[in-house]
Amino acid sequence: MLRPQAAASGSPGDVGANAPTLRLTEVFLSLQGETSRAGLPTVFVRLAGCPLRCRWCDTTYSFQGGETVTLSALLARVAEYGVPTVCVTGGEPLAQKNCLPLLAALCDAGYSVSLETSGALDVSQVDPRVSRIVDVKPPESGEAARNRWENLAHLTPHDEIKFVLANRADYEWAREVLRAQHLDRISPVLFSPVQGELPPVQLAEWILADRLPVRMQVQLHKILWGNAKGR
Numbered sequence: 043m044l045r046p047q048a049a050a051s052g053s054p055g056d057v058g059a060n061a062p063t064l065r066l067t068e069v070f071l072s073l074q075g076e077t078s079r080a081g082l083p084t085v086f087v088r089l090a091g092c093p094l095r096c097r098w099c100d101t102t103y104s105f106q107g108g109e110t111v112t113l114s115a116l117l118a119r120v121a122e123y124g125v126p127t128v129c130v131t132g133g134e135p136l137a138q139k140n141c142l143p144l145l146a147a148l149c150d151a152g153y154s155v156s157l158e159t160s161g162a163l164d165v166s167q168v169d170p171r172v173s174r175i176v177d178v179k180p181p182e183s184g185e186a187a188r189n190r191w192e193n194l195a196h197l198t199p200h201d202e203i204k205f206v207l208a209n210r211a212d213y214e215w216a217r218e219v220l221r222a223q224h225l226d227r228i229s230p231v232l233f234s235p236v237q238g239e240l241p242p243v244q245l246a247e248w249i250l251a252d253r254l255p256v257r258m259q260v261q262l263h264k265i266l267w268g269n270a271k272g273r
């Protein structure tokens with residue numbers, strides 16, 4: 043594995059005060075741990091900041107700080123890894139307005155791009171070449187009131203809908219949403235357990251008992267490396 047690299051703060055190609063910038067927590071190479079891309083070597087671009095506070099958030103270090111980088115410097119950093127798959131994550135990447143041009147630029151450069159987003163912000167303006175991984179926050183997250191249900195109308199089979207579940211009540215809530223909104227007809231649906239709270243085998247048994255049309259997933263990167271930052 044390559045070590046995560048420090049964010050670059052500029053490049054010779056960035057000139058002028060109007061160069062688009064982003065606030066960046068980290069860029070690193072790892073294996074994608076979730077979604078239908080699980081297992082693929084992937085460059086992760088973790089943007090800083092999030093307006094939500096999910097109770098079980100595992101990336102609280104991205105809430106504050108970060109380094110200001112120009113868009114072109116960030117593209118150059120991604121290119122250094124020589125990997126065709128990129129995931130833009132956070133925090134909540136869409137909280138930064140220049141996330142949209144970043145996603146488009148990554149697609150223009152030929153990468154296969156995914157976006158991990160909280161589901162609280164508008165996803166309709168994301169470049170359609172991007173696979174949007176959109177959370178639906180269950181009650182135990184503490185942020186269910188932030189779900190932007192209008193997003194569902196913009197999703198396609200190229201995107202994925204993700205639930206992170208802490209207990210049986212969350213599971214039953216997600217099952218109801220799945221059935222009522224026919225989510226599996228919109229996009230692949232992912233059910234994940236909150237690490238350390240809901241045993242994965244328990245979630246697996248519930249899904250099988252109910253014959254739910256969802257993909258059960260555990261976080262591959264945490265099995266491999268634990269909760270290490272930049273993995």
Ligand code: SF4
Nearest residue numbers: 092094096099133160
């Ligand atoms: S949306 Fe994501 S980054 Fe933000 S608090 Fe929730 S889990 Fe953490």
